[in-house]
Amino acid sequence: xxxxxxxxxxxxxxxxxxxxxxxxxxxxxxxxxxxxxxxxxxxxxxxxxxxxxxxxxxxxxxxxxxxxxxxxxxxxxxxxxxxxxxxxxxxxxxxxxxxxxxxxxxxxxxxxxxxxxxxxxxxxxxxxxxxxxxxxxxxxxxxxxxxxxxxxxxxxxxxxxxxxxxxxxxxxxxxxxxxxxxxxxxxxxxxxxxxxxxxxxxxxxxxxxxxxxxxxxxxxxxxxxxxxxxxxxxxxxxxxxxxxxxxxxxxxxxxxxxxxxxxxxxxxxxxxxxxxxxxxxxxxxxxxxxxxxxxxxxxx
Amino acid sequence: xxxxxxxxxxxxxxxxxxxxxxxxxxxxxxxxxxxxxxxxxxxxxxxxxxxxxxxxxxxxxxxxxxxxxxxxxxxxxxxxxxxxxxxxxxxxxxxxxxxxxxxxxxxxxxxxxxxxxxxxxxxxxxxxxxxxxxxxxxxxxxxxxxxxxxxxxxxxxxxxxxxxxxxxxxxxxxxxxxxxxxxxxxxxxxxxxxxxxxxxxxxxxxxxxxxxxxxxxxxxxxxxxxxxxxxxxxxxxxxxxxxxxxxxxxxxxxxxxxxxxxxxxxxxxxxxxxxxxxxxxxxxxxxxxxxxxxxxxx
Numbered sequence: 087x088x089x090x091x092x093x094x095x096x097x098x099x100x101x102x103x104x105x106x107x108x109x110x111x112x113x114x115x116x117x118x119x120x121x122x123x124x125x126x127x128x129x130x131x132x133x134x135x136x137x138x139x140x141x142x143x144x145x146x147x148x149x150x151x152x153x154x155x156x157x158x159x160x161x162x163x164x165x166x167x168x169x170x171x172x173x174x175x176x177x178x179x180x181x182x183x184x185x186x187x188x189x190x191x192x193x194x195x196x197x198x199x200x201x202x203x204x205x206x207x208x209x210x211x212x213x214x215x216x217x218x219x220x221x222x223x224x225x226x227x228x229x230x231x232x233x234x235x236x237x238x239x240x241x242x243x244x245x246x247x248x249x250x251x252x253x254x255x256x257x258x259x260x261x262x263x264x265x266x267x268x269x270x271x272x273x274x275x276x277x278x279x280x281x282x283x284x285x286x287x288x289x290x291x292x293x294x295x296x297x298x299x300x301x302x303x304x305x306x307x308x309x310x311x312x313x314x315x316x317x318x319x320x321x322x323x324x325x326x327x328x329x330x331x332x333x334x335x336x337x338x339x340x341x342x343x344x345x346x347x348x349x350x351x352x353x354x355x356x357x358x359x360x361x362x363x364x365x366x367x368x369x370x371x372x373x374x375x376x377x378x379x380x381x382x383x384x385x386x
Numbered sequence: 387x388x389x390x391x392x393x394x395x396x397x398x399x400x401x402x403x404x405x406x407x408x409x410x411x412x413x414x415x416x417x418x419x420x421x422x423x424x425x426x427x428x429x430x431x432x433x434x435x436x437x438x439x440x441x442x443x444x445x446x447x448x449x450x451x452x453x454x455x456x457x458x459x460x461x462x463x464x465x466x467x468x469x470x471x472x473x474x475x476x477x478x479x480x481x482x483x484x485x486x487x488x489x490x491x492x493x494x495x496x497x498x499x500x501x502x503x504x505x506x507x508x509x510x511x512x513x514x515x516x517x518x519x520x521x522x523x524x525x526x527x528x529x530x531x532x533x534x535x536x537x538x539x540x541x542x543x544x545x546x547x548x549x550x551x552x553x554x555x556x557x558x559x560x561x562x563x564x565x566x567x568x569x570x571x572x573x574x575x576x577x578x579x580x581x582x583x584x585x586x587x588x589x590x591x592x593x594x595x596x597x598x599x600x601x602x603x604x605x606x607x608x609x610x611x612x613x614x615x616x617x618x619x620x621x622x623x624x625x626x627x628x629x630x631x632x633x634x635x636x637x638x639x640x641x642x643x644x645x646x647x648x649x650x651x652x653x654x655x656x657x658x659x660x661x662x663x664x665x666x667x668x669x670x671x672x673x674x675x676x677x678x679x680x681x682x683x684x
Contacts, residue, residue: 117479117482117483164658164662165661165662167665168661168662168665170478170479171420171478171479171482172661172665174482175612175616175657175661176657176658176661176662179613179654179655179657179658179661180654180658182650182654183651183654183655183658186647186650186651186654187651189647190647307490310486310490313483313486314483314486314487317480317483347494349490349491349493349494350491350494350495350498352487352490352491353487353488353489353490353491353492353494354487354488354491355487356483356484356487357467357468357484357487357488357491360471360472360480360483360484360487361467361471361472361484364471364472364476364477364480
């Protein structure tokens, strides 16, 4: 595998974490424009724990997950009365506030390998975990891909659980959910928190892979890409978000002559896909239709 | 005296926000939809107009209608592509995402049309004047005046004309309006064209006070217009006007006290606080008490 191909695949894997976190929030019926901030927070936490504190990568990523999840918890509790459009705009403003406050964090330490630590608008430089541990790009891809697969398998496994079915009902119709004794509050808070954690975990991997992060990387465009991926992919199945990632990065960015017009093409493509498939490519309806067919086959 | 000067600067700067928020408010008021591609459709209109002007070398009097024409054209494109196919109740969120995707597309086209970072924009060249030791920028005074006139004219148009009755009928219940014989499709398209003309005026005035245009203008327009509208009250025309001025005032004071990063931080903090405490906006309906907004779950 060429290095170019490995880099593309790793980027696809990392951005899939944002797509999955957007997907989790979409399940409970909300749209978040703010997942990029949790991604960014996760990146900063992992960078700090591996360089400044010298912690193990597993613990660092766990910290990223927990800290991002707790910020997401704050967001979900603050916006508990909001929904739809209002929640979308509130999540956007919360994310931008988090990102802008990263510009104000300055704590640098001089080491033999250069300056490390968050340095306001200059960003966080010299995250040397990959070099110190001699991780080749292929090995890093394996690490990232296997953790992504672990999340997806977990989600597929959970898909048939009562928890997820209730959450989908909350997303579909809160009043019906309430009338059969489901409390939307807990599902909303839980899923938004989990989504923040997943985004933070991906952000941690992103920091390790990129070796350099700065606040402007976690702007609104990143979050919207993640959201667009999961919307065009559809809400039927956890693999949906990956289809969106594949269409954008795998198809448009990696093909050289298209990449110059990538944004123009992708923007138009998303709008066109939404006209043809308003619920995304793998819509819940499609999934239930396939399931019914499978059941018929096994019965016959 | 210093504080008074800052307040004046802030309010005058806020007039740009008001101008843009009015277009947002018009679209939201009629369609109950948020057009996130509004800012970049204005940027695209301006970019095409500048490109045309470079070819033709016209005077500023011809330049204004060119800007208005292309702004309304790009708005119509957004409406046909993102909003017309999703006119059902389930389409609220889908059309928002769709308009977001088109935002990226239009921004990219504009930056291809304007390859440099900044481009000069024809300025109206109205001088600054002094009054009682305070300085006023003439072009910003013109902005605030025009923003006030536009909101008044829109208010009259929505509440006193026949077109306004149709608009309000569609806004109230699109299905009922359709049954009564209104062509809702046409009304929606006309609203977007009107918002495009409005936005064209706004973009022209804002850019001529800055006397330059950058590819970031689309993003700036969308964020500031959205915040100003949300502060003032969703879909309320007077709310959009006052929300813009209030945002400008607060931003000026906070950025003076704490530094330029706080201009943005103020914008988003105010938005978050308003959304948490009174999501309908300061002058809008209380969405917790208003049954209609509660049912719509927008």
